[in-house]
Amino acid sequence: MELFGYRSAARLLEHLAGEPKPTAERLMKRARLVNPGRNLDGSRIPALAPATGVAARAGRLSNPMIDVITDVLNQVPPEHRLSAETNLLTFAEQAGHKQVAALGTRILAHLVPDGPAPDDTEPVAPSRELFLRRSSTGAENPDATTSTNHSHLQPEHGKSPQPHGYGAAPTRSPQATH
Structure with a gap:
C-alpha cells in the first residue's frame, strides 16, 4: 500500500x-x-x-x-x-x-445487567464571576464573565449591559433619594 x-x-x-x-x-x-x-x-x-x-x-x-x-x-x-x-x-x-x-x-x-461501568471522572465546574459596579450616577451595573462564550454578558463598547426591566440610569443618586 x-x-x-x-x-x-x-x-x-x-x-x-x-x-x-x-x-x-x-x-x-x-x-x-x-x-x-x-x-x-x-x-x-x-x-x-x-x-x-x-x-x-x-x-x-x-x-x-x-x-x-x-x-x-x-x-x-x-x-x-x-x-x-x-x-x-x-x-x-x-x-x-x-x-x-x-x-x-x-x-x-x-x-451485563448493569450495563457498562459509568464514567467516574468529575465534571469540571466552569468559572463564573459576577461584578456589580457602581457608576458615577450611583446605578449598579452588572458585568458577568464565564469560561464559555456568552457574548451577550460582555460589555459592548465599554458600556455594561442594562438588565431587562431597567431603564436608563436614574438622574439622582440613591443617597439623594433618602
Missing part, C-alpha cells in the same frame, strides 16, 4: 473500487471483526467473531446481520463470546437481523 501512497486498506478500496469513504471504512471494519489478522511484529490478532466469518464467507449472512452480531459481541464479556456467537448464529438461520438484534439485547441484559 505504501507503494501507491495509501495510508489504509480502506483508502485503497475507496480509490480502486470507487466506493465512498464511509462505505469502505465500514467494510474494512467488518472484515477485521470476522477475520483473524496479524500485528506488525507478526503476532496473531484473533477475530472477534470467527464463526460469523465462516458463515459470512459461505454466504449465509447478510451485511446487516454481520453488523448486528459483531455489535453484540463487542459488548459481551470475552468468556461468554463463544456461546453468545453460537446462539446468535443459530437464531440468525431462521430470523431477520432485527430479531437477532433483539436476542442480542436479551443476551446482554443477562450477561
Whole structure:
C-alpha cells in the first residue's frame, strides 16, 4: 500500500473500487471483526467473531446481520463470546437481523445487567464571576464573565449591559433619594 501512497486498506478500496469513504471504512471494519489478522511484529490478532466469518464467507449472512452480531459481541464479556456467537448464529438461520438484534439485547441484559461501568471522572465546574459596579450616577451595573462564550454578558463598547426591566440610569443618586 505504501507503494501507491495509501495510508489504509480502506483508502485503497475507496480509490480502486470507487466506493465512498464511509462505505469502505465500514467494510474494512467488518472484515477485521470476522477475520483473524496479524500485528506488525507478526503476532496473531484473533477475530472477534470467527464463526460469523465462516458463515459470512459461505454466504449465509447478510451485511446487516454481520453488523448486528459483531455489535453484540463487542459488548459481551470475552468468556461468554463463544456461546453468545453460537446462539446468535443459530437464531440468525431462521430470523431477520432485527430479531437477532433483539436476542442480542436479551443476551446482554443477562450477561451485563448493569450495563457498562459509568464514567467516574468529575465534571469540571466552569468559572463564573459576577461584578456589580457602581457608576458615577450611583446605578449598579452588572458585568458577568464565564469560561464559555456568552457574548451577550460582555460589555459592548465599554458600556455594561442594562438588565431587562431597567431603564436608563436614574438622574439622582440613591443617597439623594433618602
